[in-house]
Amino acid sequence: MRLKQIKLAGFKSFVDPTKVPFEQQMTAIVGPNGCGKSNIIDAVRWVLGESSAKNLRGDAMTDVIFNGAASRKPVGQASVELLFENTTGRLQGSMADRSEVSIKRTVNRDSVNSYFLNGSKCRRKDITDIFLGTGLGPRSYAIIEQGTISRLIESKPQELRVFIEEAAGISKYKERRRDTENR
Numbered sequence: 001m002r003l004k005q006i007k008l009a010g011f012k013s014f015v016d017p018t019k020v021p022f023e024q025q026m027t028a029i030v031g032p033n034g035c036g037k038s039n040i041i042d043a044v045r046w047v048l049g050e051s052s053a054k055n056l057r058g059d060a061m062t063d064v065i066f067n068g069a070a071s072r073k074p075v076g077q078a079s080v081e082l083l084f085e086n087t088t089g090r091l092q093g094s095m096a097d098r099s100e101v102s103i104k105r106t107v108n109r110d111s112v113n114s115y116f117l118n119g120s121k122c123r124r125k126d127i128t129d130i131f132l133g134t135g136l137g138p139r140s141y142a143i144i145e146q147g148t149i150s151r152l153i154e155s156k157p158q159e160l161r162v163f164i165e166e167a168a169g170i171s172k173y174k175e176r177r178r179d180t181e182n183r
């Protein structure tokens with residue numbers, strides 16, 4: 001599983017449609033303070049289903065929509081699409097036999113969120129499900145930020161267990177069990 005491309009439009013400072021390709025084994029995003037580097041990470045977390053505005057460095061969920069600049073008016077919708085290569089079949093469920101998987105999320109000013117899997121409308125859960133056990137999710141360890149390591153070291157045993165279970169691939173079975181028990 002490899003992230004091939006991020007497409008953003010109307011998301012935070014990325015008002016115009018922008019493609020960020022990841023062609024090499026390692027990509028570094030560099031630029032001056034405030035140019036939008038962290039906004040790209042916020043975009044990844046957002047499309048994976050993040051539902052806390054605080055974790056996206058905002059006050060309200062609609063704060064991710066471009067809210068205008070000196071020379072530009074605000075826009076009505078934010079959209080982010082991630083394109084994954086899935087040749088190793090790491091992405092499971094309905095996407096197991098797809099060599100390329102696209103996930104997309106949009107939100108408008110009325111706080112209406114929409115999710116898409118390979119272009120078809122889906123639920124948030126359909127997206128979070130295919131990433132269970134891959135280490136990639138809105139709050140999983142694939143995104144290591146400033147302060148994450150110390151938080152891990154200082155975390156309570158119960159919190160540490162969540163990371164270990166995700167790394168060991170157990171969390172997806174737990175999630176399925178919770179689902180079954182709730183039916």
Ligand code: ATP
Nearest residue numbers: 012013033034035036037038039063064065066067
């Ligand atoms: P640093 O090097 O300081 O970490 P950075 O490159 O990570 O900087 P970001 O935090 O990604 O920068 O970007 C901050 C910029 O994004 C600010 O200029 C802020 O005004 C802009 N921004 C954030 N949300 C929005 C929004 N909804 N609409 C327009 N601009 C936004």
Ligand code: MG
Nearest residue numbers: 034037038039
């Ligand atoms: Mg930053």
